[in-house]
Amino acid sequence: xxxxxxxxxxxxxxxxxxxxxxxxxxAAAAGAYEQRLLAIAGCYALAVLGYQFIFGRVGALSLxxxxxxxxxxxxxxxxxxxxxxxxxxxxxxxxxxALILAAIVGxxxxxxxxHYFALATLAVAELLRIVVVEWVSLTGGGNGLPNVPGFxxxxxxxxxxxxxxxxxxxxxxxxxxLAVNFSASLYGDGARLLRTxxxxxxxxxxxxxxxxxxxxxxxxxxxxxxxxxxVHTLGVVSPEALQFDVMxxxxxxxxxxxxxxxxxxxxxxxxxxxxxxxxxxxxxxxxFAYGAGLLLAVxxxxxxxAGTIETQWRRWLRAAPAAxxxxxxxxxxxxxxALPYTEDRAILATQxxxxxxxxxxxxxGVTLFVRPGEILGVIGPNGSGKTTLLNLLSGFYxxxxxxxxxxxxxxxxxxxxxxxxxxxxxxxxxxxxxxxLTALDNVAVAANxxxxxxxxxxxxxxxxxxxxxxxxxxxxxxxxxxxxxxxAAKLAAKPGAELSAAERxxxxxxxxxxxxxxxxxxDEPAAGLSDAEKAALRAALREIAARGVAIVLVDHGxxxxxxxxxxxxxxxxxxxxxxxxxxxxAADPGVRRAYLGTGAPLxxxxxx
Amino acid sequence: xxxxQIAIDGLALGAAYALVALGFVLILNAAGAVNFxxxxxxxxxxFFAVVLAGLLPLEGIAVPGLALAPLVVLAGGxxxxxxxxxxxxxxxxxxxxxxxxxxxxxxxxxxxxxxxxFGAAERRTxxxxxxxxxxxxxxxxxxxxxxxxxTAAIVIVLLRQLxxxxxxxxxxxxxxxxxxxxxxxxxxxxxxxxxxxxxGxxLAALAGLLLANxxxxxxxxxxxxxLKAYIAVTIGGxxxxxxxxxxxxxxxxxxVIAGRLFSATVxxxxxxxxxxxxxxxxxxxxxxxxxxxxx
Numbered sequence: 001x002x003x004x005x006x007x008x009x010x011x012x013x014x015x016x017x018x019x020x021x022x023x024x025x026x027a028a029a030a031g032a033y034e035q036r037l038l039a040i041a042g043c044y045a046l047a048v049l050g051y052q053f054i055f056g057r058v059g060a061l062s063l064x065x066x067x068x069x070x071x072x073x074x075x076x077x078x079x080x081x082x083x084x085x086x087x088x089x090x091x092x093x094x095x096x097x098a099l100i101l102a103a104i105v106g107x108x109x110x111x112x113x114x115h116y117f118a119l120a121t122l123a124v125a126e127l128l129r130i131v132v133v134e135w136v137s138l139t140g141g142g143n144g145l146p147n148v149p150g151f152x153x154x155x156x157x158x159x160x161x162x163x164x165x166x167x168x169x170x171x172x173x174x175x176x177x178l179a180v181n182f183s184a185s186l187y188g189d190g191a192r193l194l195r196t197x198x199x200x201x202x203x204x205x206x207x208x209x210x211x212x213x214x215x216x217x218x219x220x221x222x223x224x225x226x227x228x229x230x231v232h233t234l235g236v237v238s239p240e241a242l243q244f245d246v247m248x249x250x251x252x253x254x255x256x257x258x259x260x261x262x263x264x265x266x267x268x269x270x271x272x273x274x275x276x277x278x279x280x281x282x283x284x285x286x287x288f289a290y291g292a293g294l295l296l297a298v299x300x301x302x303x304x305x306a307g308t309i310e311t312q313w314r315r316w317l318r319a320a321p322a323a324x325x326x327x328x329x330x331x332x333x334x335x336x337x338a339l340p341y342t343e344d345r346a347i348l349a350t351q352x353x354x355x356x357x358x359x360x361x362x363x364x365g366v367t368l369f370v371r372p373g374e375i376l377g378v379i380g381p382n383g384s385g386k387t388t389l390l391n392l393l394s395g396f397y398x399x400x401x402x403x404x405x406x407x408x409x410x411x412x413x414x415x416x417x418x419x420x421x422x423x424x425x426x427x428x429x430x431x432x433x434x435x436x437l438t439a440l441d442n443v444a445v446a447a448n449x450x451x452x453x454x455x456x457x458x459x460x461x462x463x464x465x466x467x468x469x470x471x472x473x474x475x476x477x478x479x480x481x482x483x484x485x486x487x488a489a490k491l492a493a494k495p496g497a498e499l500s501a502a503e504r505x506x507x508x509x510x511x512x513x514x515x516x517x518x519x520x521x522x523d524e525p526a527a528g529l530s531d532a533e534k535a536a537l538r539a540a541l542r543e544i545a546a547r548g549v550a551i552v553l554v555d556h557g558x559x560x561x562x563x564x565x566x567x568x569x570x571x572x573x574x575x576x577x578x579x580x581x582x583x584x585x586a587a588d589p590g591v592r593r594a595y596l597g598t599g600a601p602l603x604x605x606x607x608x
Numbered sequence: 609x610x611x612x613q614i615a616i617d618g619l620a621l622g623a624a625y626a627l628v629a630l631g632f633v634l635i636l637n638a639a640g641a642v643n644f645x646x647x648x649x650x651x652x653x654x655f656f657a658v659v660l661a662g663l664l665p666l667e668g669i670a671v672p673g674l675a676l677a678p679l680v681v682l683a684g685g686x687x688x689x690x691x692x693x694x695x696x697x698x699x700x701x702x703x704x705x706x707x708x709x710x711x712x713x714x715x716x717x718x719x720x721x722x723x724x725x726f727g728a729a730e731r732r733t734x735x736x737x738x739x740x741x742x743x744x745x746x747x748x749x750x751x752x753x754x755x756x757x758x759t760a761a762i763v764i765v766l767l768r769q770l771x772x773x774x775x776x777x778x779x780x781x782x783x784x785x786x787x788x789x790x791x792x793x794x795x796x797x798x799x800x801x802x803x804x805x806x807x808g809x810x811l812a813a814l815a816g817l818l819l820a821n822x823x824x825x826x827x828x829x830x831x832x833x834x835l836k837a838y839i840a841v842t843i844g845g846x847x848x849x850x851x852x853x854x855x856x857x858x859x860x861x862x863x864v865i866a867g868r869l870f871s872a873t874v875x876x877x878x879x880x881x882x883x884x885x886x887x888x889x890x891x892x893x894x895x896x897x898x899x900x901x902x903x
Contacts, residue, residue: 119842291714
């Protein structure tokens with residue numbers, strides 16, 4: 001197995017497990033009852049696949065998935081009964097209705113903090129249930145709607161029995177393909193980064209609000225599809241479809257099956273639908289057991305059944321030795337890139353920047369600039385405002401006063417992800433990488449997020465066969481080039497969790513550089529590195545600057561920073577107390593006092 | 609229907625909700641996470657009382673709720689301690705949302721456990737003090753309403769004394785505010801967190817005993833109580849004990865008034881609409897949170 005294929009297989013879900021179960025059950029399902037049960041599992045599988053988008057990938061605890069399921073059921077049933085629509089029309093209409101509701105609700109609730117988000121989605125779900133129960137003339141109230149027709153497509157009805165089951169599972173299979181394409185793509189990788197390192201995601205140009213909304217819409221569409229299939233399979237619908245128990249069931253299926261593994265949705269749905277049937281005595285205690293199972297899964301197997309298998313599978317794959325991928329030749333455009341800026345013009349500048357936290361003035365009147373190709377060193381004692389400055393520059397904080405100019409425009413009011421897309425990249429002190437993505441994919445996420453808004457999924461991307469992902473292939477090639485340029489190509493196949501502190505630094509730097517930014521902000525990149533590693537980093541940074549990239553470098557290590565910097569700014573208690581060449585700043589008595597408290601020399605070899 | 613009647617009914621309901629919401633906030637502050645099982649602990653309190661009333665048959669005399677109250681609170685406290693050890697402790701280093709899910713699981717276990725044992729039928733607990741209702745100028749004041757208000761008032765005052773005047777209370781608050789620092793100072797954070805869960809669940813159980821006399825108790829009753837407490841805490845200010853009481857009174861008053869004007873179901877629907885509108889205009893909660901800007 002070549003290195004490239006091996007990397008591609010990371011994150012592949014063990015889909016053969018649910019596939020084998022479905023085929024086995026379908027073959028064994030002799031009676032109409034068993035066939036119907038299997039079809040119901042397929043309906044729930046779709047709802048769970050949808051729930052994985054918002055709850056699994058984005059990590060937002062929505063409690064409205066049951067409501068979307070019930071909405072799909074009622075909408076499709078009502079359009080069949082009152083308008084006389086066949087399934088071919090009612091099904092897409094039900095999904096569209098759920099999308100509209102999700103878009104409205106999402107606009108209100110998606111920006112809320114997690115504990116309000118969960119409450120608000122639950123309130124929406126309860127509201128919908130009350131409307132359905134109370135609007136008796138339309139919905140039949142507590143009695144629900146009987147005699148919902150089966151799957152009528154134009155003039156043909158899908159025959160009852162195994163054809164209905166196969167029909168439902170056909171939709172479930174299509175949903176699975178969609179989910180696989182989303183999760184094993186740059187979109188899915190970006191969602192992982194967003195969930196585990198939201199700030200790093202913003203710094204690589206990922207729009208959090210947009211991502212959350214698209215995940216919420218996907219969850220609603222899948223939920224409604226599952227509900228619509230459910231109502232035409234059963235032939236009746238009652239307000240029970242909108243009760244919190246349905247939400248609970250979907251949550252249990254998702255967590256027990258595996259909230260992030262596509263196969264987990266199918267395994268969870270198949271298991272929880274069939275368990276009460278396999279243990280008849282169990283019926284009354286089914287949900288009790290599911291609650292206990294949910295608790296057990298959350299504590300002992302947070303990745304769920306399929307996720308645990310996936311992890312083991314991955315570990316087993318990695319045990320086989322494989323060659324590191326070869327770095328392709330760097331693109332030609334790289335060498336030909338002209339510097340678009342004259343020497344005297346700053347690419348990034350601040351004017352009288354100030355911010356206070358409570359009563360603490362963290363920064364006041366900070367004015368500085370950096371030109372293309374320059375390395376601006378920022379020094380200062382602990383708590384002097386260095387990291388606050390970086391957070392203001394990258395857009396995580398809004399300044400109370402002052403302006404930030406980048407690339408010829410005022411970016412003070414732009415969000416972090418917008419600044420990143422404009423060409424402002426950064427690294428973090430702790431190396432914010434996704435643990436279960438390879439180094440290569442950790443870098444590739446950023447290649448995509450900035451380049452041409454390619455993260456927006458298109459219809460053609462969604463319905464391709466798994467593995468035919470040109471966008472991801474191109475992003476990986478760019479990522480490999482970026483890693484190779486730093487001499488770190490050998491790290492490409494390593495998962496984020498297994499990288500050493502120094503290796504994380506390289507990968508993060510590659511991520512910051514992969515989208516060819518105009519300026520990068522580095523927060524203590526040399527901390528914890530050995531002398532040899534520091535020398536390598538210094539050489540790499542010089543080369544990056546030589547390509548015309550502006551670098552703002554915050555670091556404690558004077559012997560590291562001073563020989564490297566073109567100019568140095570020293571902060572103390574949120575104010576600039578000195579600025580100039582490294583030698584000037586190092587010799588400044590105020591800097592010595594603030595920084596060392598003594599007259600000791602800051603460094604031995606200034607200007608080395 | 610006079611305003612005095614609405615006030616007395618709203619106050620009684622709000623007093624019971626306040627106990628639930630206070631317990632919710634105590635656990636919220638100790639665990640840093642929502643206890644989604646809070647409503648099911650109220651339901652469990654109702655069933656504890658039903659079982660205990662059946663176990664203590666004084667010949668021919670109905671056992672007053674007052675005699676059951678200490679036992680119900682103890683049983684609730686024990687459940688809370690169990691929840692802390694089983695559903696919180698193993699997850700304390702994981703994201704808060706994980707605890708949220710584990711308490712959803714606890715809620716499911718409680719609800720369907722009660723359903724398996726007792727079935728879906730409504731049960732009723734004995735009144736705190738047996739006796740006839742008072743009629744004061746056309747206002748119908750039941751003894752149960754009065755005793756709910758009195759009990760809640762006493763408990764709230766005692767809780768305040770505990771948290772603000774005693775060493776135990778100060779340690780409890782320290783452990784909730786900064787567990788690492790508290791641990792460094794030699795405060796037994798683990799035991800205090802479990803104590804907070806026990807207190808929170810004990811308050812819920814007491815509310816269950818009080819409410820199940822008026823509204824009866826069924827295994828599925830928990831969700832509604834949890835929602836009311838959750839909304840009360842959102843309105844009153846996330847994490848604030850004082851706000852929880854104020855929020856609970858507001859929610860109850862809203863419920864009683866809208867219930868009289870329309871119906872109980874419509875009152876619920878309007879409460880959810882009001883909540884969503886409030887969050888639309890104040891996404892950070894009505895009174896904000898004590899969370900600073902952090903990167």
